Amino acid sequence: TGLSQQVTLSVKNVPLQKLFKKITAHTGVSVIYGERVLRNTAPVTLSVKNASLKQVLDLCIKDQPLSYTLEGNSIIIKRRPAGNPPEAPPGPAADSLITATGRVTDSKGGPVPGATVLVKGTMHGTNTDGNGHFSLKGVRPGAVLQVSSLGFEPQELTARSGAVSIMLKESASSLNETVVVGYGTVKKSDLTGAVAKVGEEAIKSTPIPSLDRAMQGRAAGVQVTTNSARPGGAATIRIRGSGSVNAGNDPLYVIDGFPVSGGLNSINADDVASIEILKDASATAIYGSRGSNGVVMVTTKQGRPGKAVVSYNGYYGSQSARRTIPLLNAQQFALFVNEALINNGAAPYFNGSTPERALPETFGEGTDWQDVILRNAPIQNHQLGVSGGTEKSRYSISAGYYDQQGIIKNSGFKRYTLRANLTNDISSRVKTGLSMQGAYTQSNSAKTDVDGTEGGGVTSSALSYSPTFPVFNEDGSYYKNQGSLNGYGVDNPLAVANEIINKNSVLRLLANTYLDYEIIDGLHFRASLGADLQASKTNNYTTRKALAGASLGGSAAVANSQSINWLNENTLHYTRQLGHRHSLNALLGYTIQGLSTENATARANTFSDDFARYNNLEAGSTLVSPSSDASNWKLISYIARVNYGFDDRFLLTLTARRDGSSRFGPRRKFGIFPSGALAWKLMNERFMQQQSIFSDAKVRVSYGLSGNQEIGDYQYLANIAISQYVLGGTLQSSAHTSGIANPDLRWEKNAQFDAGIDLAFFNNRLQLTADYYNKKTADLLFSVSVPTSSGFTTTLKNIGSVRNRGVELALASVNIDRRDFRWTTDFNITFNRNKVLRLDGRESFTAGADARLFNTTINPILLQVGSSLGNFYGLVMDGIFQSKEEIDASAQKTAKPGDIRYKDRNNDGVINDNDRDIIGNSNPDLFGGLNNTFTYKGIELNVFIQGNYGNEILNYGNFDLLNLTAGNNQSARVLDRWTPQHPSNSMPRANAAGGSRVLSSFQVEDGSYLRFKNISLGYNLPQRWLSRLHVNSLKVYIAAQNLFTITRYNGYDPEVNRYGSSSLSQGLDYGTYPAAKTVLAGINLKF
Amino acid sequence: TACEKQLDIASVTNLTNATYYKTAEDAKSALGVCYKNMGVLDPFPDLVTTDDAVPFLSGAADRVLLWRYNLTPSNSFINVYSGAYAGINRSNTVIDRLPGIPMNEDLKNRYIAEAKVLRALHYFNLVRLYGGVPITITETATLEGLDIPRKSVDEVYAQIEKDLTEAENVLPPSYPAADAGRVTAGAAKGLLAKVYLTRAGTDKSSPFWARAAAKAKEVIDQKVYGLYDNFADAFALTARGGKENMLEVQYLTDVYGHGTGRGYGPRAAPIFPGGGSAIARPTESLFNAYAANDKRKPVTFMTSYTYNGVTTNLSITDPDPSKAVSFQKLWDRSAKTNGGEGTSRPVLRYADVLLIYAEAANEAAGAPTVEAYTALNDVRARAGLADLSGLSYQAFKEAVWLERRLELAFENNRRFDLVRTGRLVDAVKAENGYNRNAQIQPFHVLFPIPLSVMDASPTLEQNPGY
Structure with missing residues (x-):
């Protein structure tokens, strides 16, 4: 050697x-x-x-x-x-020379590997190893050592013998950090497009169950709404608004270069190094037909050369319901029921005739059904990782375990993950790597977010079941009552929680491998092959103790599905500096991706007992028809991109992708999606060198096209649907055409203009990124109503357009930076305005999913040209009738004092559908996040606030809780109901004959909120304690999530989305899973 | 290119209509779906828009609004429209496509005739519920030219009569057991008799009375159809394709079923898989219209049930829906799955044809004829009731009306009969149990064109009053 x-x-x-x-x-x-x-x-x-x-x-x-x-x-x-x-x-070193040794850490005491230690004025130096240690021989005592590393401010110290400890301060400037973009990376300062980055620090700072939540409040232009607070539940992500009406509005997720479909909750957030959100067309056009809703690039952690670093991160906490909805207690309810019946000319129910119908005064609090189904539930997460390697081969391996019990009994989510990222330099020109993530998730879902027709979920039944009912009968069985106090015929809420079992497990392997060959200097050929394999199994069983299973003798269903998503990418990448003024970076590629899915469901009823549940279907004496399905999809693409830089002042990016998709008609399979962007690095102009206010300045503009193909497979064809019918007493096959063929079906086209500016002031202490965008989606993949007399109701056409435009601001500032104390703030805010420019020819029509409450079809959403998507449409409540005279003068002649008065908008003397108006909108006027971090010596306090303003929620729960009939329990707000003695103008009278489910502004509520999403207090133990324990860094912390929320919303939580990411039906709430607040304690440990 | 070829991925689960409709087997399946689509009428709107039933009141919503005649185009229970036109288009497919399929010509012509009768049935339902509607008699193949205006009532009836008369001459009088349930010549004639009866309306001098009587007589004279001795047998599982069921939607227990029994069963009654839903209960006026010895009464209504040895008695007056006398006419007691009931849902029954004949003959002759008495008394005799005789024209007419209500209860006839005979408004106003206070007006004899239908077709005009 x-x-x-x-x-x-x-x-x-x-x-x-x-x-x-x-x-x-x-x-x-x-x-x-x-x-x-x-x-x-x-x-x-x-x-x-x-x-x-x-x-x-x-x-x-x-x-x-x-x-x-x-x-x-x-x-x-x-x-x-x-x-x-x-x-x-x-x-041999002269006697007078010493060996300088020491350790370089970041401000939290974590090691800084790969930092450069240099004797000032010479090229004599070394790098730190994986644990931040360095040793530099032959240093003259008293020489000045310079210590520097990317992302940190350099430091100098005087060389002396003995180990020294050097703490580097994180650099206020993030301009040198690398940002992942489609098919490559770029220095942040060289970005021409609008890209937001959520770094490891932000991802780590809040314990999150699923990756999508990491973006919430952290990135301008990205709106994240939790659909359901259930463990493992998904969120709806909107990047720069909703551009599509019927096709998907979800962004494309690319994990380590692999565009995946769905299933984010199987990705362990602890494994993620960064999330980049590509927003404008310049950034997304490289993903062509899938880029129009934005692209989320997820990069997992890679190993770094040096000694192995072993790390453990873990936390344990407790969750409880953030809020329960105040309801009537038993006595209040009994009084209310009697009043409602008397008001309808009937006899009081609680008349003392039987114990169940005792006089109201004899009841006390009764049963608090929310308390019966809710619990305090533990949450824990453990992650063990090891990473390191040599210059030639690096590894990062980790195993994770996440266990979140649900705050509704018998619900929860578990995740086991295993990840390995390996890279190896076969030679100086050939590199290869493997990134592999395996995950096994198990969720036990409570029956929430149901439709009204399903006989009540856990929460909807807990809210409606009478407080006068006991939980159990004397023999220990569930108390059931299907009488008139249970107008919706719901089951005992605890029985719904315990006896309806819905378990889902997913086994997933996401693996991607590549070979990179540098053919000549600067020219790389890279080929990758990867697959995202998913197999899931859903087990359902309803025992005979639940109403739904009682008469069936138990009901079981087992569903299996598998999907194979494979990808091959081949790219040529060329980087070259031409002279000292021109830089060139070009990309050319061919990719092919395919997805095939298959699923099958088997069911059986009537078991002799509930023992085997879903594990022994053949024991069911009633077999129910099985079902199966399969589909295939393929995408072939050609990509090209050129980045040209002139004099480090002007940057030009041109991108194009040509996609061919199996989803479209024969003449429309291929489409081209080009984009261009120009950036001017003002800071590098001579005139900017004279001033000292700006430390960076860059202007960007971009324009381009991207597409949307999220409509499902085979939609352009008039498929034959096969179904069964009976004739001659036997089952036979029937066939019909299930749609009208549309061979012209093609992509939605999204044209986006973006103008942005990146500024930094006061030596990068304050950084600002602002963007204006105008994004127009045309050729919407629209499920158009066709005249019913054709025999069809809808067909898919390319028609209509929607515009989203808005302004995004992101600010990062170092407010205080003293020796021991540092305060930093990150703030972002987005103002998006959405407008329907054209529909299918009609000026307006109603659409959207309602909660299908007991067969009411409401179509609560109005789509109207010139207005925004997400309009709630219904009657306008105009107070409460106070007198007969008011009624006689109104359009509701049969009303009684105490009934709701609706606005007769067209003054035709009748209240009907023609009097509907826009009564709310699910899009917020603005949303954003504010993150403050305070560090004092080793102590770190982080306060993260996030919120929405100006959106409404259509609270379907009000149909039940404020129906004022005697058929179910009510919100405590009905204590303020109208009576002749208490003439309310906002809460109608009790009336057993009421309950017509008229959608009106009565059910619409303000959905604005401001939430202390995360407050955490951590302490990095001092190095002098740790070195004795052979520990490199140790942080202990406590954190509280959702501790306070400021909102006027009356449901469980303003962050709700009953229909998930459905394009039309945003901002609806019914029977949802209550949100939790969490208090937890954790440690981060590194050896 | 080879690369583009890779993108031609056809469904592995579904054929497309470009490759279908080529063989006799395809033709059979294409006609099959028309049979499946036949039962677009749900008993619920018929029951609660007349004097026969009261909806479950706490469940509220559109059901209660319909019952109270607070009726708007967005009410979800009046949308027979889209189902009927889906059926019409599927019949049109058979009628358009079959001539191009190489197959036995007789069978081909029969299939086409069957499709025509089923198409006529849909138009008959539409014209009675909504008035004049758009007429389409060719398969929808492209997205162009689909918005067509409403035609007059007479034009719709002309199309119905054309289809039925063309078909009655092609169809066989009966089928072997394997095809039992297909449309026969008798069914086409019976339906035509009902069409004529409806067209006669309240006009005593209408020529349609005689035509209705004549068509009904043709069915009677065919002697293909008859009454079961036992009323319950007409609704039993064994009656599928039986001698009394001229048109019916067939089901198969626990394999391909409906939930009609459960839907109207006492609330949460455990005798039904999934429990009873009590979506509507019979009115006292209907229940009490049956004589105590009427054999149809216990078949039509459930007055008690026994589960696990415990008997629950039901009452026509108890407001508790779990204790209410319930409809059980179409309940399949052998079903083990929720919605798995396999009894047929009748569309046209021989008893109906007998009563059509009795009514039409009385009107045509101006007085009850011997044959009219025979037809009416045949129906009464099976119910265990004494023969009627010596009635005036008016008394006989009212006797037939009452018999229709009792015999055909729960079979989607009450509303049509009340509208046809001009009695709907009075009957609804007279039925005021549970504070119904129905806001019925003369225009309510027609339902509104559903809002979703109006939205999709700008040229359609709404019915007056809505």
Whole structure:
């Protein structure tokens, strides 16, 4: 080893830089030199066989202004003072020289691997290892050492013997950080498109069950709404608004380069190094037909060369319901029921005739059904990882376990993950790598977010079941009552929670491997092959103790599904500096992706007992028809991109992708999605060098097209649907055409203009990114109503357009930066305005899913040209009738005092559908997040606030809780109901004959909120304690999530979306899973 | 190119209509779906828009609004429209496509005739519920030219009569057991008799009375159809394709079923898989209209049930829906799955044809004829009731009306009969149990064109009053 090891090498006219790389490749000895050291050196031609390394090096620097020294296993090349002869190779260190050793940490005490330690004014230096340790021989005592690393502010210290500890401060400037974009990375300062980044720190700071939540409040332009607070539940993500009406509005997720479909909750957030959100067309057009809703790039953690770092992160906490809805207690309810019946001319129910119908006064609090079904539930997460490697091969391996019990009994979510990222340099030109994530998730879902027709979910039944009912009968069985107090015929809520079992497990393997070959300098060919394999199984069983299973003798269903999503990508990537003013970066590629899914469901009823549940279907004496399905999809794409930079002042990006998708008609399979962007780095202009206010300034503009193909497979064809019918007493097959063929079906086209500015002030203490965008989606994939007399109700057409435009602001500032105390703030806010420009020819029509409450079809959403998507449409409540005179003068002649008065908008003397108006909108006027971090010595306090303003929620729960009939329990708000003695103008009278489910502004509520999403207090234990324990860093923390929420919303939580990411039906709430607040404690440990 | 070929991925689960409709087997399946679509009428709107039933009141919503005649085009229970036109288009497919399929010509012509009768049935339901409606008699193949205006009532009836008369001459009088349930010549004639009866309306001098009587007589004279001795047998599982069921939607227990029994069963009654839903209960006026010895009464209504040895008695007056006398006419007691009931849902029954004949003959002759008495008394005799005789024209007419209500209860006839005979408004106003206070007006004899239908067709005009 060392300088004596033998080398065989033959090169002709190569630059030193390359030659040193070769030497490293041959010998494993790294060659270290500063940026300017090799300037003006001559290319070298040499041919040696079994020469010593020393001989080779001497040949290399012959006639060059260079010298070298050997430090450990590294050769340090430095500049030789002009005129001096080449120095002799280093001999043994002189007695006067010392070895400087120490450890470089970040402000939290974590190691900084790969930091450069340099003797000032020389090229003598070294790098820190994986644990931040360094050792530099041959240093003159008193010399100044410079310590620097990317993302940190450099520091200097005086060399002395003995280990020193150096803490580097995170650099306020993130301009040098690398940002992942489609098919590549780019320095943030060289970005031409609108890209938001959520870094590891932000991802780590809040314990999150699923990756999509990491973006909430952290990235401008990205709206994240939790659909259901159930463990493992999904969220709706909207990047720069909703552009589509019937096709999907969800962004494309790309995990380590692999575009995946769905299933984000199987990705362990602890494994993620960064999330980049591509927003404008310049950034998304490289994903062509899938880019119009934005692209989310997820990058997992990679190993770094150096000693192995073992880390453990874990937390344990407790969750409880953030809020329960105040309801009537038993006595209040009994009084209310009697009043409602009397008001309808009937006899009171609670008349003392039987124990169940005791007089109201005899009841107390009764049963609090929410309390019966809810619990405090533990949450825990553990992650063990090891990473490290050599210069040539690096690894990062981790295992994770996440267990979140649900706050509704018998619900929860578990995740087991295993991840390995491996990279290896086969030679200096050939690299290969594997990124692999395996996950197993198990969710046990409570029956929530049901439709009204399903006989009540856990929460909807808990809210409606009478408080006068006991939980159990005397024999221990569930108390059931299907009488008139149970107007919806719901089951005992605890029985719904315990006896209806819905378990889902998903086994997932996401693996992607690549080979990168540098054909000539700067030209890389990269081929990758990957697959996202998912298999899921859903087990359902309803026992005979639940109403739904009682008369069936138990009901079981088992569903299996599997999907294979494979991808092959082949790209050529060329980077070249032409002279010192022109830089060029080009990409050319061909990719092909396919997805095939299959699923099957088997069912059976009537079991002799509930023992085997779903595990023994053949024991069911009633077999129910099985079902199965399969589909295939394929996408073939050609991609091209050119980045051209001039003088580090102007940057130009041109992108195009040509996609061919199996989803479209024969003449419309292929589409081209081009984009262009221009950036001007103002800061590098001469006139900017004179001032000191701005430390960075850049202007960007971009324009381009992207597409949307999320309509499902085979939609352009008039498929034959096969179904069953009975004739002659036997089952037969029937066939019909299920739609009208549309061979012209093609992509939605999204044209987006973006203008943005990136500014930094006061030496990067304050950074601002602002963007204006105008995004127009045309050729909407629209499920158009067709005249019913055709025999069809809807068909898919490319018609209509929607515009989203808005302004995004993101601010990052270092407010205070003293020696021990530091306060930083990140703030972002988005104002998006959505407008329907054109529909299918109609000016307006109603659509959307309601909660199908007991067969009411409401179509609560109005789509109207010139208005925004997400309009709630219904009658306008205009107070409460107070007198007969008011009624006689109104359009509701049969009303009684105390009934709701509706606005007769067209003044025709009747209240009907023609009097409907827009009574709310699910789109917020603005949304954003504010993150404050305070550090004092090792103590760190983080407060993260996030919110929406100006959106409404259609609270279907009000149909039940404020129906004021005697058929179910009511919100405590009905205590304020109208009576002759208490003439309310907002809450109608009790009336057993009421309950017509008229959708009106009565059910619409303000959905604005401001939420303290996360407050955490951590302490990084001092190094002097840790070194004794052989621990590199240890942080302990406590955190509280959802601790406070400021909102006027009366449902469980303003963050709700009954129909998930459905394009039309946003902002609806019915029977949802209550949101939890969580208090937890955790540690982060590194060896 | 080869690369583009890779993108031609057809469904592995469904054929497309470009490759279908080529063989006799395809033809059979295409006609099959027409049979499946036949039963677009749900008993619910018929029951609660007349004097026969009261909806479950706490469940509220559109059901109660319909019952109270607070009726708007968005009410979800009046949308027979889309189902009927789906059926019409599927019949049109058979009628358009079959001539191009190489197959036995007789069978082909029969299939087409069957499709015509089923198409006529849909138009008959539409014209009675909504008045004049758009007429389409060719398969919908493209997205162009679909918005067509409403035609007059007479034009719709002309199309119905054309289809039925063309078909009655092609169809066989009966089928072997394997095809039992297909449309026969008798069914076409019976339906035509009902069409004529409806067209006669309240006009005593209408020529349609004689035509209705004549068509009904043709069915009677065919002697293919008859009454079961036992009323319950007409609704039993064994009656599928039986001698009394001229048109019916067939089901198969626990394999392809309906939930009609459960839907109208006492609330949460455990005798039904999934429990009873009590979506509507019979009115006292209907229940009490049956004589105590009427054998149809216990078949039509459930007055008690026994589960696990415990008997629950039901009452016509108890407001508790779990204790209410319930409809059980179409209940399949052998079903083990929720919605798995396999009894047929009748569309046209021989008893109906007998009563059509009795009514039409009385009107045509101006007085009850011997044959009219025979037809009416045949129906009464099976119910265990004494023969009627010596009635005036008016008394006989009212006797037939009452018999229709009792015999055909729960079979989607009450509303049509009340509208046809001009009695709907009075009958609804007279039925005021549970504070119904129905806001019925003369225009309510027609339902509104459903809002979703109006939205999709700008050229359609709404019915007056809505």
